[in-house]
Structures are given as C-alpha cells and as structure tokens.
Amino acid sequence: MNPILTAFKTSPDRGRGLARDMPARWALEEVGQPYDVRLVTFAEMKEPAHKALQPFGQIPTYEADGLVLFESGAIVLHIAERHPGLLPTDADARARAIAWMFAAVSTVQPPIVERERAFLLERDKPWFDARQPALEQEVRRRLEDLSDRLGDAEWLDGPFSVGDLMTVTVLRRPAGANLLADYPNLAAYVARAEARPAFQRAYADQLAVFEAASAG
Numbered sequence: 015m016n017p018i019l020t021a022f023k024t025s026p027d028r029g030r031g032l033a034r035d036m037p038a039r040w041a042l043e044e045v046g047q048p049y050d051v052r053l054v055t056f057a058e059m060k061e062p063a064h065k066a067l068q069p070f071g072q073i074p075t076y077e078a079d080g081l082v083l084f085e086s087g088a089i090v091l092h093i094a095e096r097h098p099g100l101l102p103t104d105a106d107a108r109a110r111a112i113a114w115m116f117a118a119v120s121t122v123q124p125p126i127v128e129r130e131r132a133f134l135l136e137r138d139k140p141w142f143d144a145r146q147p148a149l150e151q152e153v154r155r156r157l158e159d160l161s162d163r164l165g166d167a168e169w170l171d172g173p174f175s176v177g178d179l180m181t182v183t184v185l186r187r188p189a190g191a192n193l194l195a196d197y198p199n200l201a202a203y204v205a206r207a208e209a210r211p212a213f214q215r216a217y218a219d220q221l222a223v224f225e226a227a228s229a230g
C-alpha cells in the first residue's frame with residue numbers, strides 16, 4: 015500500500031509547485047517511494063473528515079500503514095527517516111541537516127510569507143507602500159546570511175539533504191524568488207535543486223493535476 019498525500023484539487027499556485035504538497039512529493043521521489051494523492055477542495059479541507067487528519071484544515075497530509083501525519087516538514091523528515099538518501103548516516107551531520115529544516119521554515123520562511131501576505135491582502139491599505147521597504151529588507155537579511163553561508167558550495171552541508179529540500183522549497187516562494195537575482199549563488203542553488211530528476215518528476219505530477227483541473 016503506497017503512502018497517500020492530500021493536495022489541492024485546484025491549486026491557487028496554478029501548477030507552479032508552490033503549495034506544500036510539493037516538498038512531500040519531492041521527498042518521496044528522491045527516495046523512490048511511489049505514492050498516491052487524494053485531491054481535496056477548499057471546502058472538503060474544512061470538513062471533519064479532513065480536519066481529523068489535519069487539525070487546521072490544510073494540505074498536505076500523509077497517510078501510510080495507519081500513520082497519519084501533517085506539517086510538510088514533518089512529512090519530509092518521516093520519509094527521510096524511513097528511506098536512505100535524504101539524511102546523512104553520521105549522527106552529527108544528521109542533526110545539522112534537521113537544523114537546516116527548522117531554519118528554512120522558522121527563520122527564512124516567515125519574512126517571505128509576511129511579504130507575500132502583505133502583497134496579497136494589504137495592497138489597498140493606506141500603509142501598504144510605507145511597509146514595503148521594511149518587508150523587503152527583512153527578506154534580504156535572511157537571503158544575505160544564507161548566501162554568505164552557502165558560498166560556492168553545492169548544498170548547505172555535505173550531500174543534498176532534507177535541509178536543502180526545505181530551504182529550496184522556501185526560496186521558491188515568489189516573495190523570496192523575486193529577489194534571488196541579487197544573490198547569484200542562491201539562484202544557482204535553487205536551479206541546481208530544480209534540475210534534480212526527483213524535483214522534475216514531482217513538479218510534473220503536481221502540474222498535471224492543475225492542468226487536468228483547468229481543462230475540467
């Protein structure tokens with residue numbers, strides 16, 4: 015029985031692989047684990063059946079062998095713990111890879127999401143223009159530090175790991191991605207990750223869902 019992910023029936027990201035089923039798909043492709051997807055509508059996500067899996071009424075969820083998980087980072091970590099290829103075997107290197115997962119979602123992502131939300135929800139507010147420079151600066155602070163740490167390395171800490179998968183997932187979000195031109199090593203880092211066959215397969219699969227729904 016394959017693991018089952020939930021994903022948007024019609025994703026607001028219009029097939030750009032920005033919704034958070036993407037990191038779970040990507041991790042499963044990296045370890046070569048086939049999986050199935052249950053597509054849900056926005057309304058279905060808020061119903062008791064889905065909230066029993068994901069208390070906040072969101073996607074993704076992961077179900078396998080009686081285990082139900084939510085939180086894309088937790089799903090990625092679980093996949094990496096059950097299959098070789100995404101976490102180092104050395105205990106210290108493994109701990110550092112997991113630290114980078116937390117850094118991605120807790121340090122790099124918040125200013126990117128805040129900048130995105132302001133753009134999506136506050137454009138008509140009187141304070142919108144005045145807030146933009148500060149919102150952009152907060153994202154740039156994280157990109158600068160990440161760029162300094164990465165330097166000319168291929169991945170953040172040794173071979174490609176869950177730390178890179180989650181960091182690239184965060185950097186692909188529009189409010190970060192549209193600043194990457196100013197950080198060439200980060201832009202190249204994201205491009206390297208997106209060129210990985212596993213990323214390509216995951217991306218193609220989520221795009222096919224969007225295209226099928228759009229053709230609907």
Ligand SMILES: N[C@@H](CCC(=O)N[C@@H](CSCc1ccc([N+](=O)[O-])cc1)C(=O)NCC(=O)O)C(=O)O
Pocket residue numbers: 025026027028032033034035059071072073074084085086087
């Ligand atoms: N922390 C949780 C967050 C999950 C989450 O935000 N899920 C979103 C979809 S991915 C977030 C997302 C949505 C859209 C875009 N986009 O670019 O259009 C990008 C990311 C969701 O279900 N939203 C519906 C709701 O909250 O009611 C995780 O990582 O799993």
